[in-house]
């Protein structure tokens with residue numbers, strides 16, 4: 859089981875989520891973050907930190923964003939780990 863970053867994250871990158879993750883399993887894509895499914899321990903610490911509610915347990919992922927489960931699994935292993943809060947994008 860894992861948590862998944864879904865569409866509301868696109869172009870947000872406030873990254874409040876990454877600092878609370880005890881296992882540092884967030885990875886930075888060009889326009890959103892991804893969670894590595896083999897590393898996430900389902901602690902849920904990140905869920906309330908996300909101001910746009912982009913993070914879901916895979917069992918609670920809304921149907922319209924079901925593709926994001928595979929997207930996180932595909933993209934996290936090829937992205938850079940992110941553990942510190944970044945400045946938000948200028949237009950977000």
Ligand code: SF4
Nearest residue numbers: 867870872873875908
């Ligand atoms: S806080 Fe939410 S929207 Fe912002 S980077 Fe983290 S998951 Fe994405």
Ligand code: SF4
Nearest residue numbers: 879898899901902904
């Ligand atoms: S549920 Fe816990 S382990 Fe998984 S990404 Fe969120 S903070 Fe990290």
